Amino acid sequence: MARNVARNGVGGLVTPLLAEARSVMYQSKAQGDPFDVIDLDPYGSPSPFLDAAVQAVSEGGLLCVTCTDMAVMAGNCSETCYSKYGAVSIKGKFCHEMALRIILHSLDLRANCYQRFVRPLLSVSADFYVRVFVQVFTGQAKAKASASKQALVFHCVGCGSHHLQRLGRVTSHGNGFKYSPATGPPVGVTCEFCGQRHQVGGPIWAEPLHDPEFVEGLLGSLERSPGRFHTEPRMLGMLSVIAEVTPGTLGTAWGDTGDSPGVTVVALR
Structure with a gap:
């Protein structure tokens, strides 16, 4: 890393560190010198780093998180998913979207411990991983509303x-808002359509996965700088599909019945 910094002449901008990532983030928080951008891309689950990350990112800063433990998040090991992310995963056609909503739930839950909350900008499932981009803000009143943004899945x-x-x-x-427990459940003992039983998963993030203005801004940036990235065709394809999805519509990955959790995930293979 030090050689790359010197070779690119960015010594005044980049400080390479060989240290335990959580210690670096906690120290940044303690010193009052938060990071504007934190990108978590570990081998496997990022769960050990989430608590430090939501504290160490600046107000309105960008937190990028990659999860490659898809077997856990897609329902093969629901008990492990709960221990890592605080949510039970379910096998189904919607497993990739549910994985995104599980990591968003986990981020928001950890942020709430410090009166902070997250705002998703972009959430994608590609190849063997899921990746989310969120902003982190501080606000006791808005953090109280987080419970209404989470949901169990029947x-x-x-x-x-x-x-x-x-x-x-x-x-x-x-002049304000009242926060109270929700009422339910939304289903009977058996399915109203086929009479079979229900599995219960979650909690998951039940709000939109993307910020339409942010996605449009990314598309505009790519169109203004053609040829800048080798993966530009794939990026344009992914963002174009996301931009065409209307927030609040039923995601195709969740089937044709039931309530919509928000925006469908875009999965590119």
Whole structure:
């Protein structure tokens, strides 16, 4: 790293460190010198680094997280998924989208411990991993609303229909808001369509996966600088498909029945 810094003449901008990543982030927080951008891309699960990362990123800073432990997040090891991310994964056609929503839930949950919350900018599933880009903000009032952004998933093992059960509810109360537990469940003992039983997964992030303005900005940046990146065709294809998905519409990965969790994930193979 030091040789690369010297070769590119960026010694005044880059300080290479050989240290335990969590210690570096906690120290940055303690010294009041947060990072504007933190990119977590470990081999396997990023869960050991999430607590430090949500504290060490600056106000409105960018946190990028990659998860390659897809076997865990896609439902093969739901108990391990719970121990790492605080959510139970379910096998299904929607497993890649659920993996994205699990990591977003885990990030928001950890941020809430410090009166912070996340705002997803872009969430993608590609090849053998999922990757999310979020901003992290501080605000006690908005952090209180996080429970209403999470949901349990009731998934029918027969026909594959699903329903979401929000964990919290936010209602207008005078000049402010009232936060209360949600009511439910949204399903009966058996599926109303086929009579089979339900599996329960989550909690997951039940809000949109992307920020449309951010996606449009990325597309505009690529179009203004053609040929800048070798992977430009793939990037344009991915972002174009994401831009065409309307927030709040039913994601195709979640089937044709049940309540929509927000925006569908784009999976490129």
